[in-house]
Amino acid sequence: MNQDKPHVLVIDGMALLFRSFFATAMSGNYFKNDKGIPTNAVQGFARHVLAAQNIMQPTHMAICWDKGMNTFRNELFDGYKANRPKPAVELVPQFDMAQELSEHLGWKNFGLVGMEADDTIASITHKWQDDARFTIVSGDKDLLQLLHSSTEIAFTKKGFTIYDMYTEDRFQQEYGISPLLFPDVKAFMGDSSDGYAGVKGIGPKTALQLIQTYGSVENVVESLHLLKTGQRTKIETDLDMLHLSKQLATIRRDVPIDAELDHLQLQNIESDKYDFLYDQGYTILARQLQSTK
Incomplete structure (x- = not known):
């Protein structure tokens, strides 16, 4: 991969949010704020993104989300994901909270109703494949089809820092296709x-x-x-x-991405953002950010 090109970290927001929720929900730890709303998934998601940033050292970042429950795949096939349980009630409010937090921290959100986060991820890497190099962070093996000379995938493995890295070469050696x-x-x-x-x-x-x-x-x-x-x-x-x-x-690559590459450029998180974090009850996250200043 060309090291001189912008390095875009593409985050599967849904994967990290679910992963963060289950990591603490198993022990009944929801980190509720003073309104009684759980924050465990949101804070875990943001801490995971910060850890990935620290390891991968990107210059740019995009966070991709599912929008709504139904997608074009449900139109094609009634049974698509029909056997999946509904998200826990403690997780439901955290979908919007995570996107609001991303925006507040200066991270660019992407997602389109009727498309999955996977399709948005693919469309971003496809749109700028000649102009940038990409590291996708996800736990979803379906994304292996997106591997390219410009795109690698960091599959979440353990905690916030252990990843299983896939490149196009590794895939071809393992699968022979x-x-x-x-x-x-x-x-x-x-x-x-x-x-x-x-x-x-x-x-x-x-x-x-x-x-x-x-x-x-x-x-x-x-x-x-x-x-x-x-x-x-x-x-x-x-x-x-x-x-x-x-x-x-087959992951779609034609989701309209309404942005220029430089809109994804990472900015420092200024300390005036911390008041919002404390107000929302994101105390663990706020303390982590302050300790790294």
């Missing part, structure tokens, strides 16, 4: 957490072998006559779900 073909693999194996089945009876290993051999879902379908009878029957039985699963697994 281009990252762009990752949705084709997922189309065969499905994704139980997102609620789509792929092809029943084809697991991750076979799915990958098929794409390594034939290069895409469409090429496999054209080559059905070359497959063993058992595999061919499974694919023919679930052909519609196979094509639908690929659509659901």
